[in-house]
Amino acid sequence: MRRSEAALGSAVFFALAPGIVAGLIPWWLTEWHMEPAPLLLRLAGALLTLAGVAFLLQAFWRFVSEGLGTPAPVAPTEHLVVGGIYRHVRNPMYLSVLSAIVGQALMLGQPRLLAYAAVVALAFVVFVLLYEEPTLAKRYGAEYEAYRRAVPGWLPRLTPWDGAKIPPKQ
Structure with missing residues (x-):
């Protein structure tokens, strides 16, 4: 896949997946209505939301630049993505989306978003365990297993x- 195709596919997936999960649904649940909350909590929420979005954008860019593919299962990367934020945690996209949702909950003073974040977190964990990890292990073999042993998931x-300990893809 060419980089331009990967960028376009990733942009579409960004709008559809995190855009809906961390944008449209929180809006639907709250209509961005602010309930009373301490200023410090609102500021912490704003920082958490911004950090989540920033890390999410960085993670998506890694799929384009390093992996030559998209995060969408229908257009996976040609190479295992292990650079940037992926050197610290295997699931930065999921953590970023959760950070954005929790940040919105704090910023808006909306506890229902915390409950929503818990449901989303459970769905992410189940998806990773039942689909993503087995798929990556099958696709990248020993390369993924070495990465998985070295970098925590959550x-x-x-x-x-x-x-340094990743064997080349065979």
């Missing part, structure tokens, strides 16, 4: 993984 490493 709690980021403080120091970036150096990637």
